[in-house]
Amino acid sequence: MTHEQHTIAGVTVTIRTATANDAGRLHGYLSRLDRSERELRLPDKRVPTYEEIVGAVRHGGVLIALHAERGSELLGESAFTRSGDLAQVELSVAASWRRRGLGRLLLASSVEEVSAAGLVRCIAIVDRRNETAARWFARRGWTQSWDSGRFVFHHVL
Numbered sequence: 001m002t003h004e005q006h007t008i009a010g011v012t013v014t015i016r017t018a019t020a021n022d023a024g025r026l027h028g029y030l031s032r033l034d035r036s037e038r039e040l041r042l043p044d045k046r047v048p049t050y051e052e053i054v055g056a057v058r059h060g061g062v063l064i065a066l067h068a069e070r071g072s073e074l075l076g077e078s079a080f081t082r083s084g085d086l087a088q089v090e091l092s093v094a095a096s097w098r099r100r101g102l103g104r105l106l107l108a109s110s111v112e113e114v115s116a117a118g119l120v121r122c123i124a125i126v127d128r129r130n131e132t133a134a135r136w137f138a139r140r141g142w143t144q145s146w147d148s149g150r151f152v153f154h155h156v157l
């Protein structure tokens with residue numbers, strides 16, 4: 001379980017493990033992404049249903065970043081799904097909150113959760129048009145490969 005606070009641009013931001021009570025706001029956040037953002041964040045381009053989000057949250061591994069004074073405002077999210085000893089990580093930061101270090105904090109917390117879950121490898125799948133995210137993972141030291149027209153970034157814990 002993650003629960004931490006950071007100060008970003010003078011705002012207290014809480015990063016914590018999501019619970020089933022957060023499913024509504026996560027669904028709202030993902031539903032409000034415009035089409036191009038949705039294509040960057042969601043591998044199958046489809047917003048998960050409320051029930052799917054509840055399922056993902058119950059399995060653990062979903063983190064949310066919240067504006068501590070405006071409790072309902074979701075600033076970013078990160079999730080990992082397991083497959084054997086591998087975790088697939090996905091994340092996004094609300095467009096107006098990017099380039100302030102929040103993505104880096106979410107990724108670091110996710111990697112810690114992956115490690116705590118006993119998994120030893122992470123991958124992130126990035127659409128070939130998403131050069132911003134590709135460069136971002138590369139700068140974090142993740143190793144790049146290419147599969148079926150998409151970037152696959154690897155990180156060994």
Ligand SMILES: CC(C)(COP(=O)(O)OP(=O)(O)OC[C@H]1O[C@@H](n2cnc3c(N)ncnc32)[C@H](O)[C@@H]1OP(=O)(O)O)[C@@H](O)C(=O)NCCC(=O)NCCS
Nearest residue numbers: 040041090091092093098099100101102103104133136139
């Ligand atoms: C990829 C993504 C999550 C990065 O989030 P972010 O919050 O912008 O990431 P950060 O702020 O941690 O890092 C971005 C850059 O801002 C810089 N930065 C960090 N703090 C900063 C600050 N206070 N002021 C200015 N720049 C800053 C970082 O140094 C970083 O540059 P670097 O990569 O050269 O080190 C975000 O672009 C996003 O949501 N993209 C859409 C979804 C997506 O593509 N997801 C990935 C596939 S699942």
